[in-house]
Amino acid sequence: MVDISLHLLDLLENTKNANATRVSVLIEDDPEEDTLRITVSDNGRGMSEQELKLAVDPFYSSSGKKTGLGLPMVIQAAEMAGGTVNIKSEVGRGTDVTVLFRRSHLDRQPMGDPAASIVAFLAGNPGIATEFEYRGPKGRYRFDSASEMTDEGGKPLGHLAFLWSAEEKLREGLAKAGFRPD
């Protein structure tokens, strides 16, 4: 993965595989504290302690037929940048993954394009209610897919019209909250 937003998309894809119906993403970008923290929470099936141990093993996949590199790669990226990954999971309740990077670390990957990751996830998973929040240097921006699926008159948007609108709003909202690609 060449940037952090791609790890974010990969974490989001895990929520689909956990049969989540609600997902929330929080990006906290704090230059003063020198931290960049990403939290992905879902209400999927969750993992037992044993499954959680296996999930961070690069040679294990819950699907049983793939390598399962997603979580190990994000752990490596965080640790290379002086950060940590914290996973809390409970069977039947869901999973929270928090990835912390030291913002100024020389080996921190660039943030990339979080709006693109959210749009790509929405495209493939219109049935998962997705909340996204960015807390940046200039303020906060929130996006809730469930309330963005209709036009101003309350008429449902088509699949593509929703994606076009979502991308525009995400990019505009992120810029206003002070997000700048690095």
Add this chain to the structure above:
Amino acid sequence: MKSIEDLERVKRETLEEIGLRDSSGSAKIVVGMGTCGIAAGARETMLALIDELKKRRQTNVTVSETGCIGLCVKEPIVEIQLPGAEKVVYGNVTPARARQLVTSHVINHQPVQELIINTGNEE
């Protein structure tokens, strides 16, 4: 008299309405979005497809995703299925090639032979 902007809006809404009514007969585009696909650039391919469909005012198309299909070396992989036609699977689909697939395959119904890695319904 309506302005050009008003007419554009009406046209857009009408096209969207048609798209909503006829989703069962819509073209389907599926992008491989497993870890291998993401690492190979599938997100950019997906965004290029969505953007090209916007530019071409194509609303009667469903864009979706699938996981790893076991051909990681061919990622990004894109499947296109037109109504009444066999699914066509393309490999190594860069954003530029994704735009080409929209114009050639989705709009003009001409599959891009040199990018095909497999056609559907073969198993």
